Amino acid sequence: MKILAIGDVIGEIGLNELKNVLPNVIEKENIDFVVVNAENTSGGMGLTIKDFNTLLKMPIDIMTMGNHTWGKKDIFTFIDNPKLIRPANYSKGVPGRGYQICKCKDKKIAVLNLIGRTDMSIQSENPFTLAEELVNKLNKEADAIIVDFHAEATAEKIAMKYFLDGKVNIIFGTHTHVQTADEEITEKGTAYITDIGMTGPKKSVIGMDVKASIKRFVTSLPERYKLAEGEAIFNGCVFELDDATMKAKNIYRIKY
16 A cells, blocks of 8 residues: 655645646555645635645545644634544644545545644643543554644654554655654554645745845844745655565655
8 A cells, every 4th residue: 555645734825736746646656545734725825625635635544733723713614524633732722633544445534633842832732641542442443544744853753753653554744844854664664754845835835935034134123924936846755565564575755
C-alpha cells in the first residue's frame, strides 16, 4: 500500500496546483491513499465551503487541519464531514473530530491529527498524553495509524517520533512549509519525516509575499501578510506499507 501525504495547500495557487498535479502523481507513484493538509487553502488561513467542495472533487481520502482550523467561520457548516479532521488535542467539546478510520485495500487506516504547543499561540491539550491515549485505542480498531503532527518546533516533532516509535506506522510533520531531508524508517518501524513541505507559491516566504514578509522582519511593524503569486510548487511524501503486515517498508519525498 502506498500512501501520499501532501504538504500545506496554500491559497488559490496551491489549490490549482493540487488539482492539476495530484492525478498525475497518483498514477505515476501508484498511490492508494491520499492525505492532504488543507488548513491554509483559503486565502492562506482556514478553509471555506467553496474550496472544501473543490477539494472533495479531487481523489483525496482525508483532509487534516491545524492552527488555522477556525480561520474561516463557515467551517462550522462542514466540520463534521467524514473526510475532514482537525487537531484532536483542541479543547474538549469543540466541533469536529480529531481522527478518522478509513478503508483502503481491505484494511482500516486511522488518520490522527495533532497540533503542537511550542510557539504555536494556540490553547491546546498536551499532544503527547492525548496521542498515547488515542493510539492505544486506535491500535485495537485499525490496521495502521497515520499521524499528521502540525507543529512549529522541530524538536517537538522529533520528540513525538521517539514517543510514538513503533506504536504508529507513519508520522509526518506539517505547518513549517519547508520540506525536510530527514525521512527515515526508525528502528522500531515507524516511517517519519519532520515536515513534508507545502503546495503553493514557489517564490515566497512560506507562501507569503516576499516584500511584505521582509518588511515585517526589517521594521518589526505589523505589516499585513498577503499571499505570494506566480509559479507553484507541489511538496509531499510517499510512504509504502507492506500489504500483509502493514509495516513501513519505504519512504521518499516528492517535489514538483
